[in-house]
Amino acid sequence: MTSPPPSDPGLPDAELLRLDHQVCFSLQAASRAFGGVYRDALKELGLTYPQYLAMMVLWEHGPLPVKTIGERLHLDSGTLSPLLKRLESAGLVRRERSPEDERSVIVHLTEAGTGLRERALSVPRTILGATGLSVQEVLALQETLARLTDSLSRAGRTG
Amino acid sequence: MTSPPPSDPGLPDAELLRLDHQVCFSLQAASRAFGGVYRDALKELGLTYPQYLAMMVLWEHGPLPVKTIGERLHLDSGTLSPLLKRLESAGLVRRERSPEDERSVIVHLTEAGTGLRERALSVPRTILGATGLSVQEVLALQETLARLTDSLSRAGRTG
DNA sequence: CGTAATTGAGTTGTGCGCAATTAAGTTATG
DNA sequence: CATAACTTAATTGCGCACAACTCAATTACG
Numbered sequence: 242m243t244s245p246p247p248s249d250p251g252l253p254d255a256e257l258l259r260l261d262h263q264v265c266f267s268l269q270a271a272s273r274a275f276g277g278v279y280r281d282a283l284k285e286l287g288l289t290y291p292q293y294l295a296m297m298v299l300w301e302h303g304p305l306p307v308k309t310i311g312e313r314l315h316l317d318s319g320t321l322s323p324l325l326k327r328l329e330s331a332g333l334v335r336r337e338r339s340p341e342d343e344r345s346v347i348v349h350l351t352e353a354g355t356g357l358r359e360r361a362l363s364v365p366r367t368i369l370g371a372t373g374l375s376v377q378e379v380l381a382l383q384e385t386l387a388r389l390t391d392s393l394s395r396a397g398r399t400g
Numbered sequence: 401m402t403s404p405p406p407s408d409p410g411l412p413d414a415e416l417l418r419l420d421h422q423v424c425f426s427l428q429a430a431s432r433a434f435g436g437v438y439r440d441a442l443k444e445l446g447l448t449y450p451q452y453l454a455m456m457v458l459w460e461h462g463p464l465p466v467k468t469i470g471e472r473l474h475l476d477s478g479t480l481s482p483l484l485k486r487l488e489s490a491g492l493v494r495r496e497r498s499p500e501d502e503r504s505v506i507v508h509l510t511e512a513g514t515g516l517r518e519r520a521l522s523v524p525r526t527i528l529g530a531t532g533l534s535v536q537e538v539l540a541l542q543e544t545l546a547r548l549t550d551s552l553s554r555a556g557r558t559g
Numbered sequence: 560c561g562t563a564a565t566t567g568a569g570t571t572g573t574g575c576g577c578a579a580t581t582a583a584g585t586t587a588t589g
Numbered sequence: 590c591a592t593a594a595c596t597t598a599a600t601t602g603c604g605c606a607c608a609a610c611t612c613a614a615t616t617a618c619g
Contacts (some may be wrong), residue, residue, distance in 0.1 A: 258521075260538055261528035262456065265434040265449075267545040271475060272431045273606075274552035280607090281556060284473040290424070291575065297421065308597060315429060318577055318598050325573085326616040337436070344584045362417075369420035373551030379419055382544050385424040385537060392532030393433035395441060432576075439577090450605065477568050479606055486604085503567040503614050517588060565616070577606085585596070 254289055277369045279350045286357060293361070295321070299334065299350050300358045306345040307336075333357060437530045441523045445516060451487055452520070454480070458493065458509050459517050465504040466495075492516060 279290040288296065289315070298313050299305065311321050325348055328334045333354035337346035374382070438449040450473075457472050458464065472479050484507055487493045492513035498504035517541065533541070 257426045257528055257535075258524045260535070261483075261524050261531065262453075264533075264538055264542060265431070265438070265527070266453070267542050267549070268427060268431045268434060271545045272424070272427045272560070273474070273553070274556065275427060276606085277556040278552050279424070289574065294421070294425070306597080307599095315432070316575090319578075319600080320574095321551045322599055324575080341587070342597085346598065365417045365420045368424070369416060369441075371421065371552055371555035372420065372548055374423075374548060376416075376419070378544060379423055382541075383423060383426050385533070385541050386430045389531055389533060389541075390426070390433045393430070393437050393530055395496065396482045396530035397433070397436040398531075435576085448604065465567080466569095470567095475605090476607070478570080478608075481569050483605075501567085501615070551574065560617085561619090563616100563618080566614080568612090568614105570611075572608085577603090579601085581600075582598085583596100583599090585594100585599105587594075589590105 254391060275368075278368060280369050286360055286364075288357075288361075291316070291320070292324060293364070295324060295328065296333065296350075296354065296357065299348060299354070303397075304347050304348050304349045306339065308345065310348060328354070333339070334380075407435075434527075436504060437527060438523075439524050445519055445523075446490060447516075447520075450475070450479075450483060450525070454487065455492065455513065455516065455520070458507060458513070459520075463506050463508045465498065465506050467504065469507065487513075 251297050276290060279293065281289045283290065283293055286293070295310055298310050302309075307318060307321055307325065310325075311317055314321075316324075325334060325336060329336055332351055335351055336346050337349065339347050372379070404523065435449060442449065442452050445452070453473050454469055457469050461468075466477060466480055466484065469484075470476055473480075475483075484493060484495060488495055493512055494508045494510055495505050496508065496536050531538070
């Protein structure tokens with residue numbers, strides 16, 4: 242339990258009352274801007290950004306149950322199930338029940354899914370270039386965002 | 401035209417290839433964490449976060465056409481039209497055609513909508529507290545996000 | 560004046576994110 | 590062994606975001 246900074250005196254209320262909403266707002270703006278860039282970059286691959294994330298997890302770790310993919314991406318089955326079905330319809334993955342635990346559905350890459358990785362390799366560099374940020378800034382931003390997310394999640398659970 | 405840092409040599413490719421996706425990922429994680437906190441904070445008001453944003457714009461500026469609300473929130477009519485209809489169904493706003501320009505729909509607050517502002521006043525402080533960030537960090541974060549969003553938008557249009 | 564181009568809302572369709580529920584399989588317990 | 594508790598996916602329903610489109614109103618131009 243670190244003591245979070247209290248309601249941060251030093252600025253007038255009216256100022257504070259605007260700051261917070263703008264943080265979230267700026268965050269969503271950046272998030273949506275990313276979405277646009279990824280949309281363009283992924284269009285020729287026929288993937289959306291969340292689908293791309295799921296594929297990245299599979300490219301990196303091989304066959305995984307839905308549960309694990311969900312944990313990596315912080316997504317639940319309500320989001321993943323239809324997403325993975327779309328990837329399956331596109332012929333990129335196969336879903337098979339685990340013989341060991343029939344509750345688990347293991348998601349495998351198909352040949353096409355594995356092959357797609359080659360064409361996806363250029364995407365990250367494109368995106369990084371589009372951010373216009375230095376590596377230092379990226380790292381600092383991630384550090385701040387990680388702490389922010391942690392605080393917010395904690396507040397959601399306990400507050 | 402500032403010269404954006406080039407593909408940032410100095411780190412191996414494999415490292416860079418992971419960074420970018422994690423920025424967007426961290427961003428979305430933070431964004432979703434905010435969503436959760438706002439969801440809790442706004443539950444008793446019967447508003448979602450985007451609805452809350454729309455209400456804030458109206459509380460601040462009075463009656464506005466859909467167009468202007470969309471510009472403020474960076475949302476198009478495809479998102480706003482149903483959202484505003486839900487607010488109207490909830491009795492918080494009224495939508496009226498502008499007599500000067502019959503294409504415009506002016507969104508007005510109702511008594512209930514105006515009254516809701518009182519109950520919404522406590523929300524921002526709650527959120528700010530949940531972020532666990534200092535004011536300096538908030539300001540720095542916003543500055544970075546603004547630049548990031550700007551670069552990404554520019555990349556989307558021109559790239 | 561009359562037609563063309565533009566503008567502002569709305570509609571439709573796709574996909575994501577989340578809550579709540581259901582169903583089926585597994586594990587623990589009496 | 591039988592039942593209860595838990596786990597894993599899937600489904601349903603709602604709302605947001607965006608693209609593509611339609612429609613009516615306005616503005617610009619010949």
